[in-house]
Amino acid sequence: MADLNKILLAEDEPALAEIVKETLELKGFEVIHTQTASATISKYHSSKPNILVLDVMLPDGDGFSIAKQIRQTDTQTPIIFLTSKSLPSDVVTGFESGGNDYLKKPFSIEELSIRIKALLSQNRLVFSPSMEKKQPIKIGNYSFLYPEGILTLNGTQRVLTNREAEILQMLLLNRDNMLARNTILNTLWNYNDYFSGRSLDVFIAKLRKYLKNDASIFIISIRGQGYKLVY
Template sequence: MGQNTKILLAEDEIALGQIVKESLETRDFEVLFCRNGEEAYETFLKEKPELLVLDVMMPKKDGFTLAQEVRKIDPKTPIIFLTAKSQTKDVVDGFNHGGNDYLKKPFSMEELIVRINALLGRIKLSSDVENIKIGKYTFNYPKQSLLAEGDTQLLTHREAQLLFHLSEKRNEILDRSVILKELWGDDDFFSARSMDVFITKLRKKLNKDENIQIINVRGYGYKLIC
């Protein structure tokens, strides 16, 4: 899917960054390689990349802070975090700071490329989807917003992705393992805990309509009832 798609890579480990850059370039991606968070933010403003790959621990500005600043002006461009941290809180923090995916070091280049292509593919898909009715709510997937009774709530990338999949399978069971692998890239314990957090957030954002429920079907997954 490369076709000269512009990717911003921020990584302070020069050797690793160079390996990632060269590997992506062999797949026809154009890579903007930055060595710290400040340089990455300036490059983002100037070059408008189509996807960001950010190391979490960087000098001058860490990846989470950088992502937050990006999200203030750009809610849509996909962000993948690279990090050695692997605790549940770290994973959840990554998504809460605007990340779309989270890759733990060490990682394989093939896995990174698969995740990049998956995110770029979802962006293309979402451009064809406009308003989705969910009870009293109007869900705009591309704009990542929920409108009800004149009140608009903005969703994070991950909340919007999860709600889209729930709405596609409304009144049916959304298989937990399948959606974890689709959105989180893994169905391990840490990913499952992270998904539970996002389900709780969506329930709160949909609580204006008492006829809407997201129920846990133990051992199988979740069901959006509306």
């Protein structure tokens, strides 16, 4: 079970990295620390972490680029960004590059720990190999296999990230009915704040893009309240 708590931490501020590493280790995590983008990619491949905590600004690159590279072959391992950037465009960039969560500096180590545990718990629950395999669900001309997150159209498959698959499944379970925005945020993020809300907006936009090749499918935004999947 120890391997399920392995964290890859990319942070180039030595003092902050030491505090985060020591605190998380006291909470039972195994923490592998890197200070550069190149070292992070190398350690990711050699150590197979269960979650990545990436500083956005690194000496030889940035966390967004690391996430994009990892997401080319790995859509499941959760990624949390640590950054002093807080513009809406930065938040959008973070989630579009494949992030699952976004924590603005300065942050509470306790909050980071809670978010890590939440993402690890969701990852284990959704993708546990012991779960009974289900038949694909038809969404218009698409088929969707959950919890694997495989979206198929005319034989072409797209593997969704954990969070994309979870949101689409929630929309499917509430088909033709409004799914409250607060329900999604509190269920999947355990938070209902600005950054979580912006990340949800990005994921909804991505799902619309993935489903655009069937004109009968709509994810309707109900202003200030939630979303409705119709087809």
